[in-house]
Amino acid sequence: MQQIRSQRIFSLISGLWVGSFITIGFLVVPVLFSSLGDRQVAGLVAANLFKTTAYIGVALSAFLMVMANHLVRQGDEHYRIIRWILLGMLACAVGAAFIIIPWMDSLRDQALYLGLSVRESTNAAIFARLHGVSSAIFMIQSVLGLALVWRATKNAD
Incomplete structure (x- = not known):
């Protein structure tokens, strides 16, 4: 009974988690860019x-791994097999949260300090x-996330 409850919670x-980051990446962010007139503001939001999503991803993938x-x-x-999927998702989240996003933030901050958008710097x-790498990581994490949910909800044979 305890194991069934743990599986359901998992x-x-x-x-x-997977539904939320896919919604943010494929629905919320495109709506931001299409709705806001200022691409720089949309980019900052x-x-x-994505930074918040990456930090949550690190925490939840580690928790789900446990x-x-x-x-x-x-x-x-x-x-x-689910542990391997989670390891891939954890690697994506760590790479985004602690390498790619801070690097991009630094470049954006340098441009803003000069009064420019990062596209003009x-x-x-x-x-x-870096944006391309970040997008690729997000796509990989999305595919792994779909595989995670698919496997987690599959009845064990």
């Missing part, structure tokens, strides 16, 4: 959303490359 948390380990120790082999090319 599925609930993973579903809410989007950056804060839960998956607990379920495997209780004999639920179904969660062995001398760092525009590197910012664009």
